[in-house]
Amino acid sequence: MTTKTAAPGAKTAPVVGFDRVSKAYGDVRAVDGLTLELHPGETVALLGPNGAGKSTTLDLLLGLKQADGGEVSVFGTSPREAIVAGRVGAMLQSGGLMDEVTVGELVGLACALHPRPYKVSDVLARAGIAQIASRKVNKLSGGQAQRVRFALATAGDSDLIVLDEPTTGMDVTTRQGFWATMREQADQGRTVLFATHYLEEADAVADRVLVLHRGRLLADGTAAEIKAKAGARRISFDLEGDIDEPALRALPFLTTFDLSGQTVRIQSADADATVHALYGLGVHPRNLEVAGLGLEQAFVAITAAEEARTK
Numbered sequence: 254m255t256t257k258t259a260a261p262g263a264k265t266a267p268v269v270g271f272d273r274v275s276k277a278y279g280d281v282r283a284v285d286g287l288t289l290e291l292h293p294g295e296t297v298a299l300l301g302p303n304g305a306g307k308s309t310t311l312d313l314l315l316g317l318k319q320a321d322g323g324e325v326s327v328f329g330t331s332p333r334e335a336i337v338a339g340r341v342g343a344m345l346q347s348g349g350l351m352d353e354v355t356v357g358e359l360v361g362l363a364c365a366l367h368p369r370p371y372k373v374s375d376v377l378a379r380a381g382i383a384q385i386a387s388r389k390v391n392k393l394s395g396g397q398a399q400r401v402r403f404a405l406a407t408a409g410d411s412d413l414i415v416l417d418e419p420t421t422g423m424d425v426t427t428r429q430g431f432w433a434t435m436r437e438q439a440d441q442g443r444t445v446l447f448a449t450h451y452l453e454e455a456d457a458v459a460d461r462v463l464v465l466h467r468g469r470l471l472a473d474g475t476a477a478e479i480k481a482k483a484g485a486r487r488i489s490f491d492l493e494g495d496i497d498e499p500a501l502r503a504l505p506f507l508t509t510f511d512l513s514g515q516t517v518r519i520q521s522a523d524a525d526a527t528v529h530a531l532y533g534l535g536v537h538p539r540n541l542e543v544a545g546l547g548l549e550q551a552f553v554a555i556t557a558a559e560e561a562r563t564k
């Protein structure tokens with residue numbers, strides 16, 4: 254395997270280009286004027302609540318669905334041309350696996366169809382399914398079937414790997430192995446785009462996070478930038494004696510409030526102002542901690558704010 258690098262100064266087409274792309278199902282705007290570019294070597298997580306348009310976006314990118322408006326390009330060509338040229342490997346959520354064949358036969362077929370195939374034995378080993386190569390595909394557990402889909406996505410030397418919720422059903426060890434392999438792929442210059450509901454995975458693995466909401470891009474940046482964009486901070490402290498809960502709940506800029514025993518945990522859109530007002534109540538908080546949001550909390554804050562804004 255060689256590392257993929259562009260010639261210095263070369264003007265290359267983006268790996269993926271979405272230019273004002275829309276796709277509706279009846280009244281539902283699944284993808285709504287989406288514009289974005291992906292670049293070589295990026296590992297990009299696509300996040301969004303249920304129904305945000307993640308799968309539709311990936312289907313448009315893979316040419317499995319046609320946009321109603323706008324343009325989708327992959328390596329400067331149509332999705333279909335890029336796929337025929339073997340530049341894209343994909344692992345879809347529940348992509349059908351041919352039931353009556355064995356794992357080895359199916360992976361062998363994927364390798365045979367790829368213009369730049371890897372050795373079948375290498376693909377099986379990388380996906381951790383060499384031991385089950387002779388098993389019929391319809392006899393697999395959910396996690397094993399996911400590994401087979403992963404093997405199909407990496408049957409050849411593709412420049413872009415697209416994964417729709419790839420680790421659903423995988424146990425922790427398999428998941429770790431899976432991401433280690435993906436990191437290798439990205440280190441070799443491949444672009445990896447994955448949709449996920451596991452925000453800790455996005456935080457750990459992706460160097461760019463896209464947050465979709467109702468088919469539109471709500472945030473685009475590193476996980477750290479997304480957390481900063483959410484703005485809010487977590488504040489926790491302990492109080493002694495009687496607690497005036499209504500007064501605490503009335504503190505300014507609170508977005509959440511939780512009182513458990515003598516411990517108060519809140520989120521605030523302006524931690525400085527909240528803490529200032531807290532001392533203004535004349536209480537003496539102990540073990541005061543102010544921390545940034547995790548990606549999961551930032552995601553919830555950003556999408557909730559958008560829900561409130563568009564209500």
Ligand SMILES: Nc1ncnc2c1ncn2[C@@H]1O[C@H](COP(=O)(O)OP(=O)(O)OP(=O)(O)O)[C@@H](O)[C@H]1O
Binds near residue numbers: 281
């Ligand atoms: N074939 C279809 N016919 C009608 N509506 C559809 C179809 N596919 C998707 N939708 C609708 O389009 C919207 C976007 O769906 P999509 O599957 O792209 O979202 P998603 O972000 O992948 O969701 P999830 O996280 O639940 O998988 C949803 O409102 C969904 O109900």
